[in-house]
Structure formats: structure tokens, C-alpha cells
Amino acid sequence: MSVETFDPNSQLNQTDNEKKAVANNTSRVGFISLGCPKNLVDSERILTQLRTEGYEVVPSYDDAQLVIVNTCGFIDSAVQESLDTIGEALAENGKVLVTGCLGVKENEIREIHPNVLGITGPHAYEEVLNQVHDHVDKPAHNPFTDLIPDHGVKLTPKHFAYLKISEGCNHRCTFCIIPSMRGDLDSRPIGDVLSEAQRLVNAGVKELLVISQDTSAYGVDIKYRTGFWEGMPVKTKMLSLCEQLAKMGVWVRLHYVYPYPHVDDVIPLMAEGKILPYLDIPFQHASPRILKLMKRPGNIDKTLERIKKWRKICPELVIRSTFIVGFPGETETEFEELLDFLREAQLDRVGCFKYSPVEGATANELPDPVDEPIKEERLARFMAVQAEISANKLKAKIGNEYQILIDEVTPDGAIGRTYADAPEIDGVVHLTDEFDVEPGDKVWVQIIHSDDHDLWGVRVED
Numbered sequence: 001m002s003v004e005t006f007d008p009n010s011q012l013n014q015t016d017n018e019k020k021a022v023a024n025n026t027s028r029v030g031f032i033s034l035g036c037p038k039n040l041v042d043s044e045r046i047l048t049q050l051r052t053e054g055y056e057v058v059p060s061y062d063d064a065q066l067v068i069v070n071t072c073g074f075i076d077s078a079v080q081e082s083l084d085t086i087g088e089a090l091a092e093n094g095k096v097l098v099t100g101c102l103g104v105k106e107n108e109i110r111e112i113h114p115n116v117l118g119i120t121g122p123h124a125y126e127e128v129l130n131q132v133h134d135h136v137d138k139p140a141h142n143p144f145t146d147l148i149p150d151h152g153v154k155l156t157p158k159h160f161a162y163l164k165i166s167e168g169c170n171h172r173c174t175f176c177i178i179p180s181m182r183g184d185l186d187s188r189p190i191g192d193v194l195s196e197a198q199r200l201v202n203a204g205v206k207e208l209l210v211i212s213q214d215t216s217a218y219g220v221d222i223k224y225r226t227g228f229w230e231g232m233p234v235k236t237k238m239l240s241l242c243e244q245l246a247k248m249g250v251w252v253r254l255h256y257v258y259p260y261p262h263v264d265d266v267i268p269l270m271a272e273g274k275i276l277p278y279l280d281i282p283f284q285h286a287s288p289r290i291l292k293l294m295k296r297p298g299n300i301d302k303t304l305e306r307i308k309k310w311r312k313i314c315p316e317l318v319i320r321s322t323f324i325v326g327f328p329g330e331t332e333t334e335f336e337e338l339l340d341f342l343r344e345a346q347l348d349r350v351g352c353f354k355y356s357p358v359e360g361a362t363a364n365e366l367p368d369p370v371d372e373p374i375k376e377e378r379l380a381r382f383m384a385v386q387a388e389i390s391a392n393k394l395k396a397k398i399g400n401e402y403q404i405l406i407d408e409v410t411p412d413g414a415i416g417r418t419y420a421d422a423p424e425i426d427g428v429v430h431l432t433d434e435f436d437v438e439p440g441d442k443v444w445v446q447i448i449h450s451d452d453h454d455l456w457g458v459r460v461e462d
Contacts, residue, residue, distance in 0.1 A: 027139035028056045029132060030064030032089065034082055035072030037211050037255070039100055041164040042123050043070045046099070049129055054139040061092035065136050066117070068128065073102035073181060076356055086113050095135060099128050101181040105359075122182050123167055159405065159440030160207035160251075160423055161200045165193050165241065169213035170220070171258070173284075174295050174363040175324065175355065178213055187219050190227040190236045194244050206405060206440050207251040209422065210241070216257045239265045246274035251405065253422055255280040259297060259306065271314035276419045279310075282322045286341030287334035290327055293366060300341060307345055318420040320349035325382055326375030327355045328366035335378050342385050348393055349426050350386045354379050387452045394427070394450035401460055404429050406441045416443070418455070427454045434459055 029050055033043035046068070047057055058064050067089040071082035082102045086109065089096045096116045098109055103121040110116070118131040168183040169176075197208055212218065219225065219236035226233045234240050239262065245252045252275040257263060259281055270277035283303065285291050291298035310317050325335065342350070354375040357364045370378075404416035407423065414431040421427050429445060437443060437459075445457035 027054065027136050028058045028063055028065050029136060030058055030061060030067040030089075030093065031070070032067065032085055033070045034085060035070070035074070035078065035100065037162045037209065038164055038213070039070055039072060039122070041162050041211070042100065042125070045123075045125050046070070046128050049125060050132065053129070055132070055136070056139075061089065064093055066095040066097065066132065067093045068097045068099060068132070071098060071100035071102035073100070073105065074176075074178065075353075075358055079359075083109070083112055086116065090115060097128065097131050097135075099124060101178075104181045157407065157439055158204050159407075160209060161205045162211050163193065163197055163200070163208045164188070164211050165215065165218050166212040166221075170217065171214065172295055172362075174293065174366070175327070175358065175361055177358055177360045180360060182213065185214065185217055185221040187221050187236055190219075190234050190241060190244075191229050193241065194229045194234070197245055197248060201248045201250055204440065205250060206442065207253065207423075208245060208248075209253045209255060210245070211255045213256060214258045215254055216260045216263050238262070239269075242266055242269055242275050251276050251419065253278050253280075255422070257281050259283075259303065264306070264309070267310050267313045267317070270317060277314050277316045278318045278320070278419060278422070280320045280422070284322065284324050285327065285334075286338045287330070290330055290334055293329060294324075294327065294363070300337075304341070304344060316419075318348040319345075320351075320422070320426065321347050322351040322353065323382065324353055324355050325378040326370040328363060328370065329368040330355075330370055330378075335381075339382065339385050342382070342389065346389055346393070347386075348420060349390070351425070352379060352382050352386070391450070391452045394452070394455060397447045397455060398450060399447065401444055401446045402429075402457075403442055404431075404445050404457070406437045406439055406443065408439055409435060409437060416445075429455045429457050431457055431459060 031043065031047060033040055050057060061067065069082070069086050069089055071086070072078040073082065079102060086096060086098055090113060097118045098116050099120045099122070101122050102109065103119050103124070106119045109119055117135055120127045120131070166185055166187040168186050169179050170185045172179060200208065216238050218238045218241060222236055224235050224237045226235050228234065229244060234244060242252065246269060254266070254275070257279050266275070269275050284294055284296050286300045288298040288300060291300070297303070307319065323338065325338070355370070402418040404418050406414050406416040407428070408415050412432060414434045414437045416429050416431065417423065417426070418429060431445065444460050444462050446460050447455050447457045449456035
């Protein structure tokens with residue numbers, strides 16, 4: 001969760017001229033973006049349209065005539081952060097529009113913050129702009145001088161970007177309320193997706209992070225309809241998308257992949273170096289009974305077989321996943337099944353969360369909730385097992401050489417990532433005392449040290 005725009009080092013990167021223009025521009029909007037990368041893409045689209053219409057997006061409450069808060073509503077802590085942020089914006093500015101996932105719970109928001117000017121749900125781009133028009137005059141705008149890059153406004157650093165390929169989800173996992181907020185799967189036309197990807201690459205992006213609620217379901221809702229890209233027919237399907245993105249000469253990373261059988265078809269592309277050998281698959285648990293209660297795929301033996309098959313085809317494959325401990329009814333035996341799965345699967349990057357009730361989730365109605373102290377204890381044991389696995393995997397990299405993408409240069413040296421690490425969620429590679437690089441550079445590095453999470457390296461000749 002992050003507040004993106006009210007940051008003194010905002011990634012909007014205002015120029016000096018833009019800062020001077022704030023005083024003269026009478027149509028100024030502040031923007032706060034919370035939540036996941038999918039929400040971040042929604043924020044980028046709204047900001048792009050605001051800038052296209054000539055609005056000045058400013059990085060402080062004081063300068064803004066109105067503040068937009070793009071909220072998250074996935075879990076209780078995210079809901080509370082969103083409500084707190086709305087309250088802060090009201091206190092500091094007074095004029096606030098709310099959008100995003102929490103926006104579907106308008107009554108809940110208005111009960112706590114009755115003075116918000118307007119509320120919309122997720123990906124309600126036009127409605128948000130219409131509400132802005134109602135409260136802040138549309139500025140005099142000269143399209144010849146107030147230019148917006150053709151890739152739009154981005155909230156990520158210039159060298160990587162999220163590429164959202166669909167909205168919504170057809171699954172009904174019992175712990176999740178995303179479908180009630182974002183609706184069923186709605187795949188973007190593949191030509192639109194590829195055009196956006198090409199614009200990003202042309203603008204200097206070196207890494208595309210493909211995201212959606214269910215990336216491997218791309219095109220299911222429209223029966224894998226054939227679209228067109230540069231005059232050629234292309235099916236609206238994950239494999240076809242990956243094949244085309246692979247031609248753009250940048251890192252392509254897949255997130256939020258549901259383990260359908262056709263995911264197998266993408267692994268050879270990874271083995272051939274066409275897309276990154278990296279899969280983000282939220283397995284969630286390993287006990288067949290708990291997975292059934294979650295309404296997730298439950299044949300864990302088949303999952304292990306597929307992981308072995310994938311690694312045989314592509315030995316460099318890195319698998320990231322997330323799990324939930326303390327799900328209602330989870331017994332000690334079932335938790336031990338999860339630990340056994342971890343030890344056998346040897347996943348590279350893992351996140352874990354304690355189950356917490358989410359308003360509207362059907363899992364809340366399940367019997368035998370797990371006591372909080374037991375959840376805490378299981379979380380600690382889970383992370384201890386995974387920490388040992390991660391430490392051993394990273395230690396095995398010592399002495400090897402990897403290409404890394406530089407993310408930043410600090411007073412201590414450069415920091416980057418290998419193909420095995422997604423930005424902001426996985427580990428990094430520290431290049432102590434290396435300053436002759438810039439964000440977005442790709443350099444070869446030999447690994448010399450590791451800990452449970454990160455690597456240290458020295459630059460070698462390309």
C-alpha cells in the first residue's frame with residue numbers, strides 16, 4: 001500500500017516550469033493512489049486524462065483545489081488505511097473525491113466521511129473526470145503546448161511499467177471479494193494491450209510487468225477472439241500475448257497466474273529466453289480440504305508434478321507465491337501439510353498472510369475460526385521454514401553471474417534486480433560503491449554474498 005502523489009520525491013517528477021505553473025494554474029488536482037499494481041494502473045489512466053485536459057496534478061494538499069483518493073478495499077487493514085487517508089485529505093484540503101475498490105461500499109464511506117464530494121468504484125475513469133469537472137473548472141488548454149507523452153502519465157520509475165490486460169475475475173474464492181468490487185473477467189482487446197506495450201517500450205521502459213486478477217484467464221470471456229496487431233491476426237490469449245511481447249526486446253514478467261494446464265505452453269518461451277523465467281502463482285494453501293473450502297484447485301500432488309515438469313523444461317524458472325495460514329477450520333495436521341509442501345516445492349519467493357475476515361467474504365461464515373495466537377504461531381513457523389529455503393537458494397547463487405536491471409543509485413552504491421526479482425515485492429542486488437550506472441541500465445554482476453532475502457555483487461565486463 002502506498003501514497004503515490006503526495007511524496008516530495010513524487011514519481012510524477014514535476015519540472016521547475018511545472019512547479020512555477022502551479023501558482024498560475026487555476027485548475028489544480030491532488031491525487032493519492034493506494035493498493036495493488038492493478039489499482040496503480042487505474043490511477044495512471046485517470047492522471048493521464050487529467051493532464052490531457054490541462055489540469056495540473058500537484059504534490060501537496062495546500063496547492064490542490066480538490067483531492068482524489070483511489071482506494072483499496074481488499075482486506076480490513078487496507079479498508080482502514082483507505083478510510084484514514086480519506087479523513088486526512090478531508091482535514092487537510094476539505095474537497096475530496098473517492099474512487100477505487102472501496103468505492104463500491106458507498107454507505108460505509110459516507111457513514112464515516114459524509115462530506116466527500118463524490119464516490120465511484122474501480123476503473124470508473126469517465127465518472128471520476130465528470131466529478132472533477134463538477135467541482136474544478138476545466139482549464140483553458142492548448143494541446144500544442146500542454147503535451148502529454150503518448151504512453152501517458154506513469155507512477156512507476158521510467159524503466160519499468162505495469163501492463164494491465166484485463167479487469168475483474170471469474171473465480172469465487174471464498175476469502176476474496178474482488179469480483180464483487182471489480183466484476184467478472186473483462187479482457188482488453190489484444191491490439192490495445194500490445195499498442196500500449198509498444199508505446200511504453202518506445203518511451204524507454206525496460207521491463208513490462210503483466211498484471212490482472214487472473215492473467216492466465218486472459219481471453220476466456222471472449223472465447224480467445226482474434227484481434228489484430230500491426231495488421232496481423234493475434235488471438236486474445238496469454239500465450240499469444242507473451243509471444244508478441246517477447247518481440248519487443250524488454251523483460252516481460254508474469255504476475256497473478258492461475259495454474260491452468262495451458263500455463264505449460266508458456267514455459268518453453270521462458271526456456272528460450274523470450275520472456276523472463278518467472279511465474280507469480282498464488283497457491284494459497286496445500287491441504288486439499290482447505291483448498292476446497294477456499295474454492296481453489298485442490299490436487300496438490302498434481303501441482304508438485306507440474307512444478308517439476310516446468311523446472312525440467314526451464315531449470316532457471318523462479319516461482320513466487322502467496323499463502324494464507326489460519327484459514328477457518330485449519331487444523332494442525334493441515335498446517336503441517338502446508339509446511340511439507342513448502343519443503344518439497346522449494347519455491348523461490350513466498351509471501352504469507354494470516355487469515356482475516358473481510359466484509360462480504362463467504363469464508364466468514366465457515367465454522368471453527370482459528371484463534372489469533374495460533375495464527376501468529378503458524379505464521380512464524382511458516383516464515384521460518386521458507387526463510388531457510390530462501391537463504392539456501394540465494395546462497396547457491398554465489399559465484400554465478402547475472403544480468404541485473406538497475407533500479408536506483410544511493411550514496412552507498414547501486415541497487416538492482418535479477419530476472420528472479422519483481423520490483424517492490426522480491427529481493428534486490430546491492431552493488432556497493434558502484435556509481436557509474438543509472439536507473440534502467442542493465443549490467444552483468446557476479447554474486448559474492450547473500451542473506452535470507454537479498455544478494456550482493458560486483459560488476460563484471462558485459
